[in-house]
Amino acid sequence: MEKSGSADSLGSKRSSSRQPSVDSLTSTNTTRSDRSAHLRSAVSPDAASARTDLGAEVLKESSRIAEGELQLLPRESVQDTASDVTYICPFLGAIRGSLTVTNYRLFFKCLDKDPAFVLDLPVGVISRVEKIGAISAQGEVSFGLVCKDIRNLRFAHRYQEGSLKKSIFELVNKFAFPVSNALRMFAFEYGQPFPENGWKVYDPLAEYKRQGLPNESWRITKANEHYDVCETYPATLVVPANIPDEELKRVAAFRAKGRIPVLSWIHPETQATVTRCSQPMVGVNGKRSKEDEKHLQAIMDANAQSHKLFIFDARPPVNAAANKMKGGGFESEDAYQNAELVFLDIHNIHVMRESLRKLKEVVYPNIEESHWLSNLESTHWLEHIKLILAGALRIADKVESGKTSVVVHCSDGWDRTAQLSSLAMLMLDGFYRTLRGFQVLVEKEWLSFGHRFQLRIGHGDRNHTDADRSPVFLQFIDCVWQMTRQFPAAFEFNEFFLITILDHLYSCLFGTFLCNSEQQRLEEDLPKRTVSLWSYINSQHEEFTNPLYVDYANHVLYPVVSMRHLELWVGYYIRWNPRMRPQEPLHQHYRELLAKRAELQRKVEELQREVAGRAAVAPPEKAGSPAGSPVQTCV
């Protein structure tokens, strides 16, 4: 079935946008409006999923989307519409149209243009609404919207002085920041049913079972069932078999925020493990903990292949040392015999936030052609990506080639640690490179182990200068994208999947990325009250699958972490620029080939059957004679 205005895979979507050939000056926005429509469609699974269910009726629906009609989601309600708003597009110039604000989205359309120009974004992506300058001579006020998805939008509209009617942008301000305005997030309103419940994608016991756990060296514990060992950890933990639960509490006392070393992944053959935790509370006096030392020894002993343990501290050594002043620090090799400590030099959340800010300056709205490369370099963004990937690579190498168990931590063990453990697991285990496996990975290493999404993203929070915000998860997805670039056939999911995850990281349509920990999610009853992003994705997984996928099975992926192979993710960071033509969709071509092969195979079988049938009636003249069989030469 042909989809016109909705979530097709990224590439093919864009190519189809080229179909209507309009030779007017205004039609530059085919691409643009299309992309907005595309975002919208990504954001309105109702249309998409309904389509799979309801066929013809949906066709109408999607064609209406193409016309630039606002399609409301369940329980989405229009709050206000202002006509005569000017959108000052950095690429197309000023566009006059109407602006509608709902409790979920901001919808701007201009029907004078052909094709219609549409800008459709969830208010959740807005990090800041600001009035720019004073009222102009024409009586207009300007508003700037700074967005979390690497773009800034600027609008102007006539301001009726003295009128009681509030500016529509005050409404934007209200609905973009429900937390600050004591409103409910839209995720709690939205109740779209999906055939699959994404909250069930990750079952810790099933995942550990897949890994072969529990086994003689590792046990599954419910010690944290009530989140009293560590409130930011999940209820189900895997710890060394010979460490009893009561000792875990004493280990927790020695680890920052009680985040004890627990298993993330175990090598199916060598039993080498990836374990994660937070920094030890060593302090200036070099405090030690017998229980912690015993715990790490037990982790090492659980792997008979190696008599060594590698501790990867994600931080630069200077920062790790500075933490001693605050009671933290790192393991001394005296206290932890047979352990080797390696620093991975990854910087903190503030450096990352600043780097992304610089990157946005360089890529949006315009790119300076002649200094593009040095400008890119000056943002250090790819350098940070390189360091994170390099860290994960070293971990994967130690586990795979060195057959040695590793312990990973940073300060608190929920930012850099999550990046490193999940990327290392992605390199080591082909399961996580499947569409569902990746969901499990995110649910496990990021959500259940307490990456503080609410704080890092600032869902619905007006305080855009909050120092706790940082693009840690974005960096992880960027690293994954870098790996998909280097191994285009090794991942079951496609680029559109990664972009969709990032779009809904901010949209607040789904409950998946709300709250900071498993405990909070249960308190808020998110699985009951909200829809999971995975429900949406798994209900139309063909949109998100890579047709070039080859099952690499047990093959370990070692990406090349040199700048020579790292590149800026144009499809995400520069997607708003209409001049950046996206890479043409090779996948489309590939799908055609697959279809052709299937068709030919079917025909061959058909004919074979036919021939066999005939042979049964009359004996074949020379069938099966070696001389007759065509010899294939292979490439």
Add this chain to the structure above:
Amino acid sequence: MLSTLGGGGGKPAKPSFVSYVTPEEINQTEKECSRKEKHPDLLPGEVIFCSAGPVLKSIKDDLFQRVVYGTLLCTNFRVSFISDEAPSDEEAAQLFKNKLYGENDIPLTCVDHIYGGFDDKKKLIISGFVKNKYPSKIIVCCKDLRLFHFSLAYAKEEDAKKIFQGIVYHCLEPKSLKCVFAFSYGEKTLLNKENQTKPKTVMFDTSEDWAQEIKRTKGNCKLISNNADFSISAKLPQFFIVPTHVTQEDLTKFDGKGIPIWCWSHHSGCALFKTASLPLMQEDASSQLYKSYMEGMLNAVAQTHLYSVKTEELSDSLPTVQDIQQSYSKFKQFFLLDNTNDFWMTDVKWFSSLEGSCWLDIIRQCLAKAVEVVECLEKENTNVLIMEEEGSDLCCVISSLVQLMFDPYYRTLGGFQSLIQKEWVMGGHRFLDRCNHLHLKDKEQSQAPVFLLFLESVWQLQQQYPPAFQFSETYLTVLSDSIDVSVFSTFLFNSPHHMASIAKAMLEPGQRSPVNWPTVWDWSVQFDSRAQDFFINPLYMERSRQDKAPRKMPRPKHQRHQSLPSSAFKFSPSAKKGFLKDETDSLKKMLRVKRLSRWMNSPDSAQASTREFFVAWQRRPLDYHGLLLPCLEGPTLRLWSQRYLRWIPEAQIFGGGSITILKKLADLLAEVQDLRGNLDRQACRADFNHQGVVARAKSSIQLSSAFPFTMPRSRSFKPAIPIGPLHSLITDSLADQEDEENLGIV
């Protein structure tokens, strides 16, 4: 015999084997086992000059440095290292074997630089005569970016001296053209002319080829065929096409300069011409003559189609040949890395280094200029005359790029080869001087990788629109390598006249038949047919039958006539666009404008107009068989990683790279073809063979991104872990901050 020594350089950290045998002992054992004669399989006409052994070659196997013993030879074709180790007989390694030279051979003309290693110092070698000590190591940098380290420490002193001098002499000293291997090779091989290239390549060495070409593009110009003996000019090919109004007298005036040579005709009827420009700017007696001649020529160009004309002096806006050479010399250094340490050290400032070399920027400028010309032809339907001093460097780059963007025929393998024949070989690009294969001191100034620049630009286009090209990236890489294999006539001469006169001279001493140098297009000289399969791009979308119907352009010609002013020149409506100059008035005026325009003409306005043209084009549905325009925004121009990174082990993605999809696609295509074949056969008989499909399904997981040029050797692959300073210093107070400041907030 296989022996391994501890890390021969780079990073000694990895404990490797330690040799407890002294060099003398090694020598003895070598002698004892009476080293069997080690000869490479010599090519016809190949002669060994000198050899020495044992020589150690250090290689990096999956990032570990080790050494291999062997013999080093120098022949009249190559420097060759014959390893004592058994050759790797892996099927994959054999798959893409070059029949002329192997992985341990360096064609003499492929040598770029030679360094001598003195203890731990490295010195550039410029002549074979060394004052004091001969270097114990030879480091050879190749033009195809391979890097060889040979140690002569264990060879006999006089052998070492001889081989060093021999290599340096034959690789670096000036020599005469006759010493180039193609001459010995050509004498000894008989080429069957019939065995022409598989995809038909038009050679443009007959008047029929040209007539056919002008018919194909529906051009309206006249074919000149009385230069067959180069009586008009030695600078022009034997056959060429000019505007109909150019008279016989015009042709012979300035030794071929100033004559507008037809390149290609647009479907609207306007055409692209190129010429070697006359020195118009000089203020001397002859300049007046030149000017009036040029005016006449422009008239001729315009009257052919009664169109307006735009001229473009390429040297005004594009980098000079020297700039190109300088930029490339800087650029290529990034890929000639001695060791792992260098690799990671240069990684930190990688992007700014790339930018500093300007190489990508030069490619961008060429593509942008080509787009400008395309715009004139497509949007404004003006005739375009591009010129530069010799009319055979940037003129070739721009005219071929324009044709490649317009004409889908040139994006097929055969068409592309024909294009190079037409524009470059017959167009008189001075391959010999630009490559300076003869190492002539007085030609050093003219050395420049202009043809490579063209291939780079094609690669960028191909990268952006893979389904539009029938040939693959591997094809382009191999073609770029072939420039420096001194066997092919294609890249051996400065002009058709040069080639003809050499051939004639060769014929004189009573030879039986004229020398037949193979052209590079006869790929069977280098690769067997299985290897040639890699030249085909599996993503290419062949034009389906119904598309093949000729596109009728509904541009009514009479409309043009109506709007014509009485003069031959038409005022172009877009006078604002001053980059390509309108020939609206007398030449004198044009020249004045031109001078002014050097200062006045802000390139921004042209850029803006071109950008607008691009955006308008982008809005239309993409047709892989129609006009293609490259996107020139910063992030879209990329490094040709196959060509430049293929020999660097640290940069190889094991089990990855675009090859994984391309291979899968190629397999799939072949499978579909097989099935189709089966289907045809099945229609009449019952046999069916599944084997081909099964055998082909060899996993791409075992390949690396450098496939098919290098193969990962061992199964246990080690990742390249960055070493050294990873950070360019981040001096930022943020770095010292704590991750969590306000812990209370949830």
